[in-house]
Amino acid sequence: MTAPTTALSLNTQNLAEVADRGIAVPTYDRSAVSPGIVHFGVGGFHRAHMAMVLDDLLGAGLAADWGIVGAGVLPHDVAMRDALADQDHLYTLTLKHADGAKERRVIGSIIDYRFGPDDPAGLLNLLTDETIRIVSLTVTEGGYNVNPVTGEFITDEPTIVADVEALRAGELPATVFGYVVSALRARREAGIAPFTVQSCDNISENGDVAAKMFSAFARLVDAELAEWIAESVAFPNSMVDRITPATTDDDRADLLTDTGVTDAWPVVAEPFFQWVLEDDFTSGRPPYEEARVQVVDDVQPYEHMKLRLLNSGHQGLAYFGLLGGYTFAHEAMANPDIPVYLRRYMDEEGTPSLAPLPGIDLDAYKDSLIERFSNPEIRDTLARLGAESSDRIPKWLLPVVKDNLASGHPIEVAAAICASWARYAEGHDESGGRFTIVDRYADELQSVASTQGEDPLAFVRQEQFFGCLAEEPRFTEPYLKALTSLHERGAKETARRLAAHEEL
Numbered sequence: 319m320t321a322p323t324t325a326l327s328l329n330t331q332n333l334a335e336v337a338d339r340g341i342a343v344p345t346y347d348r349s350a351v352s353p354g355i356v357h358f359g360v361g362g363f364h365r366a367h368m369a370m371v372l373d374d375l376l377g378a379g380l381a382a383d384w385g386i387v388g389a390g391v392l393p394h395d396v397a398m399r400d401a402l403a404d405q406d407h408l409y410t411l412t413l414k415h416a417d418g419a420k421e422r423r424v425i426g427s428i429i430d431y432r433f434g435p436d437d438p439a440g441l442l443n444l445l446t447d448e449t450i451r452i453v454s455l456t457v458t459e460g461g462y463n464v465n466p467v468t469g470e471f472i473t474d475e476p477t478i479v480a481d482v483e484a485l486r487a488g489e490l491p492a493t494v495f496g497y498v499v500s501a502l503r504a505r506r507e508a509g510i511a512p513f514t515v516q517s518c519d520n521i522s523e524n525g526d527v528a529a530k531m532f533s534a535f536a537r538l539v540d541a542e543l544a545e546w547i548a549e550s551v552a553f554p555n556s557m558v559d560r561i562t563p564a565t566t567d568d569d570r571a572d573l574l575t576d577t578g579v580t581d582a583w584p585v586v587a588e589p590f591f592q593w594v595l596e597d598d599f600t601s602g603r604p605p606y607e608e609a610r611v612q613v614v615d616d617v618q619p620y621e622h623m624k625l626r627l628l629n630s631g632h633q634g635l636a637y638f639g640l641l642g643g644y645t646f647a648h649e650a651m652a653n654p655d656i657p658v659y660l661r662r663y664m665d666e667e668g669t670p671s672l673a674p675l676p677g678i679d680l681d682a683y684k685d686s687l688i689e690r691f692s693n694p695e696i697r698d699t700l701a702r703l704g705a706e707s708s709d710r711i712p713k714w715l716l717p718v719v720k721d722n723l724a725s726g727h728p729i730e731v732a733a734a735i736c737a738s739w740a741r742y743a744e745g746h747d748e749s750g751g752r753f754t755i756v757d758r759y760a761d762e763l764q765s766v767a768s769t770q771g772e773d774p775l776a777f778v779r780q781e782q783f784f785g786c787l788a789e790e791p792r793f794t795e796p797y798l799k800a801l802t803s804l805h806e807r808g809a810k811e812t813a814r815r816l817a818a819h820e821e822l
């Protein structure tokens with residue numbers, strides 16, 4: 319291994335030298351990889367997860383016709399376009415183990431990137447081309463445009479209204495919905511088989527939700543087209559898992575210090591990887607199972623396990639941690655009470671809401687979650703976990719509350735987590751410092767939270783998030799006790815009492 323004396327840019331030409339500096343590089347001929355997948359939402363997670371799987375397959379001499387073309391439609395996606403373009407769409411993935419060990423590799427499966435606004439017709443033509451057989455998505459929970467209480471498509475969102483008009487007028491789209499539905503319409507007219515729409519977002523029944531939302535969008539354009547989409551396009555469900563924090567300047571600096579390689583947008587993630595995928599594809603798929611993907615007939619039990627234990631657990635960690643003055647997930651996990659009350663939530667509330675999971679050792683799974691949250695090398699911020707709560711709590715935690723209310727199982731900790739969100743939404747911590755609430759409903763949430771001194775149930779009366787839970791005493795009683803305790807005793811003491819099963 320060459321000592322990293324000079325800075326070396328990551329690009330195709332420098333790959334041999336990058337390898338000399340201790341980073342594994344693609345051994346396959348990237349120029350022979352042709353596009354088969356368009357991925358919307360190329361952020362940290364896609365690059366740590368699905369793109370790595372394709373890179374593994376390419377490295378094994380498979381899937382050469384399943385190269386990924388990234389696509390972005392939001393203004394800030396220019397940053398990813400430029401970062402990737404300058405390095406031939408290569409990037410480094412660093413897996414950080416809890417003991418400090420780092421596994422580094424260069425991923426080569428993304429072969430191009432299209433920023434929609436640069437050339438909407440070009441992106442649409444690509445999506446219409448028969449070589450594209452999968453359109454995959456990590457556009458976040460909010461990207462599916464679902465009303466959290468009714469579960470229906472939000473039809474009056476301005477970008478959606480504009481795209482519906484554009485498609486009706488035969489003009490070019492701007493949103494993911496517009497691109498996918500325009501392309502499917504064009505393929506249908508040209509007699510080209512539709513692609514599969516493969517969601518990789520953290521949403522329960524993500525494929526079914528995508529099917530419903532894309533069909534609802536199409537219905538606004540053309541009812542017959544919507545029917546054809548519902549009948550002809552596969553939307554497989556999946557459970558995806560790998561904690562991938564947002565990239566920081568420290569990550570770029572670490573890579574440079576350790577190896578001398580510069581990467582404009584490296585990805586850092588935990589070593590754990592899981593992808594459980596429903597085998598339902600319209601026009602073929604890569605041999606995913608050759609790269610650790612569990613291809614199954616029914617994903618739902620795995621999805622529920624992950625969303626209700628891991629992601630809801632993250633919600634339990636985020637607001638208590640931020641209110642308690644912590645910045646990183648592992649710092650909050652080092653408070654002895656926090657892992658204990660999180661485990662109480664997982665054992666007493668999350669677990670009874672799950673269907674049987676034959677062959678899965680749930681205790682080992684929950685132990686591993688506590689370990690993964692505690693990994694000090696990942697430096698996952700509580701701010702990331704606590705962002706866009708209005709898209710997360712209703713989709714991950716409230717289904718546990720509703721199922722347990724129906725079955726008579728406990729909901730005390732889940733109610734306390736809801737109260738911690740309400741307390742956090744007040745926008746200040748316990749020493750008077752300010753939080754920046756990152757949520758598309760931030761103003762509304764903060765304004766309602768500011769009234770809960772006089773009206774402690776104000777936050778849960780927001781039916782668009784909580785449905786009718788404000789009318790349910792079995793929920794409001796523990797919720798009010800937790801909210802009062804958070805105000806009067808603070809997050810750390812409230813966590814201690816929850817951990818110790820003491821009265822709040």
Ligand SMILES: NC(=O)c1ccc[n+]([C@@H]2O[C@H](COP(=O)([O-])OP(=O)(O)OC[C@H]3O[C@@H](n4cnc5c(N)ncnc54)[C@H](O)[C@@H]3O)[C@@H](O)[C@H]2O)c1
Pocket residue numbers: 358359360361362363364390391392394395456457458459460461462494518519520521558559560561562563
């Ligand atoms: N980060 C993780 O640990 C992790 C793990 C499992 C699953 N996921 C899933 O992946 C999603 C993305 O996570 P990430 O860490 O890559 O985030 P990120 O912020 O790095 O990337 C998100 C991408 O989605 C795009 N996007 C957001 N809203 C959109 C919209 N309305 N239309 C089109 N594009 C949109 C953004 O422009 C960006 O390219 C999560 O919301 C989650 O559902 C993430």
Ligand SMILES: O=P(O)(O)OC[C@@H](O)[C@@H](O)[C@H](O)[C@H](O)CO
Pocket residue numbers: 458459520558559560561562628629632702703706
């Ligand atoms: O990325 P989000 O918005 O779905 O949720 C935040 C975290 O809970 C999530 O990213 C987890 O880290 C991830 O789901 C682990 O696989």
